[in-house]
Amino acid sequence: MLDRDEDILKAAEDWQKAGHGVALATVVETWGSAPRPAGSNLVINDDGTFLGSVSGGCVEGAVVAEAMDVIESGKPRMLEFGVADETAWNVGLSCGGTIRVFVEKVG
Amino acid sequence: MKSGTLKELNVERAARRPVIVVTDTANGEQRLVKAADFAADPLNAELSKQLRMGKSGNVEVGGKKLFLNVYAPTARMVIVGAVHISQALAPLARSLGYDVTVVDPRTAFASPERFPDVPLIAEWPDVALPPLNIDHYTAFVAVTHDPKIDDPALLHAFARDCFYIGALGSRKTHAKRGDRLKAQGAADADIARIHAPIGLSIGAVSPSEIAVAIMAEITATLRLPKEHKQEAAE
Numbered sequence: 001m002l003d004r005d006e007d008i009l010k011a012a013e014d015w016q017k018a019g020h021g022v023a024l025a026t027v028v029e030t031w032g033s034a035p036r037p038a039g040s041n042l043v044i045n046d047d048g049t050f051l052g053s054v055s056g057g058c059v060e061g062a063v064v065a066e067a068m069d070v071i072e073s074g075k076p077r078m079l080e081f082g083v084a085d086e087t088a089w090n091v092g093l094s095c096g097g098t099i100r101v102f103v104e105k106v107g
Numbered sequence: 108m109k110s111g112t113l114k115e116l117n118v119e120r121a122a123r124r125p126v127i128v129v130t131d132t133a134n135g136e137q138r139l140v141k142a143a144d145f146a147a148d149p150l151n152a153e154l155s156k157q158l159r160m161g162k163s164g165n166v167e168v169g170g171k172k173l174f175l176n177v178y179a180p181t182a183r184m185v186i187v188g189a190v191h192i193s194q195a196l197a198p199l200a201r202s203l204g205y206d207v208t209v210v211d212p213r214t215a216f217a218s219p220e221r222f223p224d225v226p227l228i229a230e231w232p233d234v235a236l237p238p239l240n241i242d243h244y245t246a247f248v249a250v251t252h253d254p255k256i257d258d259p260a261l262l263h264a265f266a267r268d269c270f271y272i273g274a275l276g277s278r279k280t281h282a283k284r285g286d287r288l289k290a291q292g293a294a295d296a297d298i299a300r301i302h303a304p305i306g307l308s309i310g311a312v313s314p315s316e317i318a319v320a321i322m323a324e325i326t327a328t329l330r331l332p333k334e335h336k337q338e339a340a341e
Contacts, residue, residue, distance in 0.1 A: 009120070013113050024108050028132060028174045029165060039163030039176045076135035102132050102174065107110050 008052040012043040012106055021046035022106040023067035027054045027099055031082070034097035043106075046071050054101050055081070067103050076104040112139050116178065123180040123242055127154050130174045132165075150175075160330060180244040181206055182329070187232060187260040188251035189216035192275070195318035196248065197225045203322065210235040210260070211251065232260040246271040246325045248305070252280075258287055265297040271328045273305040273321060302328075 016022045025042040027034075035056035042052040042060060044067040054063055059081045070077055082098025112128070116139060119126045125142040129150065145154045153166045153175065163176045184200045186193045189211035197207045208226045211217040217229040228235040241247065247264040249257040252275050261284075264272045276284060281303040288298060306320030307327070 009113065010117055013110075013117055016110060016113070024113075026130075026174070026176060028130075028163075037163070038165075038174075039178075076132075078132060102130065104108055104130075104135055104137075106108050106113055 008041050008043050011051050015043075015045045015049075016106055021071035023070045023103055024106050025054055025063050025067060025101050025103045028078075028102045029100040030097060031099075032097035034099050036099075042101075044068075044071075055099060059099075059101075063101055063103065070103045070105050074105050076102065078102055108137060112137060115139055120178055120180070123240075123244060125158055125177070125179045125244075127157060128176040128178070130176065131171055132174050133172065159332065180242070182244050182246065183208070183241075184246045184248065184325075185210065185236070185239060185241060185264075187211065187247075187249045187256060188253075188275070189213070189218075189222060189227065190250055190252075191314040192250050192317050192321075193248075194221055195315040196321055197222060199318050199322050200246075200325075201225075203326070205246065208239060212256065213251075232256060232263060236260065236263045241267040241269060243268050243270055245269045246273075246329075248273050248321060250275040250305070252276065254284065254287060258284070258291070261288060261301065262291060262293060265293060265300070271302065271325045272300050273302040273324065275305050276303055278304065 012022050012024060023044045025044065027036055027038050027040045030038055036054055040054055042050055042054045042063060044050045044064050048064060050060065050064050053060060063079065066077060066079055079101045080098065116126060116128065119141060127140050128137060129140060130137045140148055140154060142158065145151050148154060150168065157164055157175045157177050158179060161177060161179050165172055165174050182205050184205040184207045186196060186207065186209045189209050193209055197209060200207050208228065209217065209222055210228045210232060212229060212231045214229045217227045219227065241263065247269040249260050251257050257274060261272065261274060274284065285298045302324055306317055307323045309320050311317045311320040
């Protein structure tokens with residue numbers, strides 16, 4: 001398996017030690033057919049570099065953008081993606097599932 | 108997540124010790140609970156259940172919605188015996204996400220031609236096993252059918268508290284094995300931990316079918332609550 005969680009979380013720790021702002025995104029709930037199970041992590045730094053995944057690549061771009069705000073504000077945020085969502089046309093899950101992603105700042 | 112929490116999480120993961128991160132998703136409040144501290148935790152029942160299932164999920168406690176993120180070590184499988192069954196079992200276990208290692212001192216059996224892409228150690232158990240750091244998150248399968256190899260391997264598995272220990276052999280063979288292992292210092296409780304005859308009773312005949320029976324038994328041992336395990340075995 002690529003990008004094991006331990007490597008992802010280790011990268012987050014290393015980024016932070018190197019002085020980066022870092023955010024951690026976690027899938028906390030899924031409905032229907034979702035590509036990544038609850039507990040999956042995506043880590044993002046203030047360069048926009050990211051590791052891991054919360055979907056099959058469908059919504060990572062949007063999560064990274066939100067993560068930038070979270071790194072800036074320090075306030076956690078809950079995101080929801082799915083076919084029922086208006087943004088589905090832009091960043092919805094093509095598999096038809098719905099996911100909730102919790103984004104928090106590290107530090 | 109606080110830097111300290113992340114650091115602690117990485118330390119526990121590197122040491123292959125399970126932890127659960129509890130997050131109140133309404134306000135971001137968070138704490139890390141080590142498996143060793145579950146018993147004393149107010150969420151003991153919920154934490155234990157999620158860890159057993161190896162699944163993260165939400166619980167509602169006292170009007171709070173909490174997300175329990177389970178970080179369990181990757182399950183491993185050590186197969187002692189590079190036999191025909193193992194040729195079917197190794198790829199099957201890998202498809203279920205296990206890291207697999209095969210040990211057999213008989214180089215004719217432990218050959219890369221027979222086990223492409225599987226880490227192979229052609230050494231006796233006393234040499235091969237200690238460096239593997241076998242732990243509770245390891246399924247241990249002894250299938251050489253040779254007491255010289257299986258017996259010392261099983262003694263090692265007892266000492267490392269593997270969550271599953273299985274050994275090939277009929278009831279008669281197993282009874283004799285029990286006597287031998289006890290003579291070498293194993294307790295009755297250790298012998299009782301061995302699944303033998305190995306695998307769920309599904310009428311398996313071919314090596315591949317036996318591999319399925321073994322894999323199903325390992326999965327049941329890993330996932331079912333204790334009181335249901337008997338049903339699966341029957």
